[in-house]
Amino acid sequence: MIYELPVRVYYEDTDMAGIVYYANYLRFIERGRSEWVREIGMDQNAMKAEGYVFAVRRVEADYLAPAKLDDELTVTTEVTQVTGARLVMDQWVKCNGKALFHAIVTVIVMNEDGQPVRMPANIRQMLN
DSSP: OEEEEEEEOOGGGBOTTSBBOTTHHHHHHHHHHHHHHHHTTOOHHHHHHTTEEEEEEEEEEEEOSOOBTTOEEEEEEEEEEEOSSEEEEEEEEEETTEEEEEEEEEEEEEETTSOBOOOOHHHHHHHO
């Protein structure tokens, strides 16, 4: 399943050159992952109450082209791998179909002590 999230570029997202500041692409893909989690019916607050949270372990990012003020972007999120303790996601930021940013994001599940743990069965079921 590929989830798409529309994002508009606001003035606050840009740098002095009028293009999206590089770190904001990470914010855009974070929103994409958060909305994807909601879309599949996962409640992160309930997950936290059970003692588990998601954490980004690794990001491989490529900046391909700039986005500018008022651009209407699309953030896509797709799970490409699920293992016992992690998810790997392929995320793109595009404008009018043109790729601007690409990231491969590895997310793990951690317990309250910040230690990586196996993904609970109910969460794995939502991902398959």
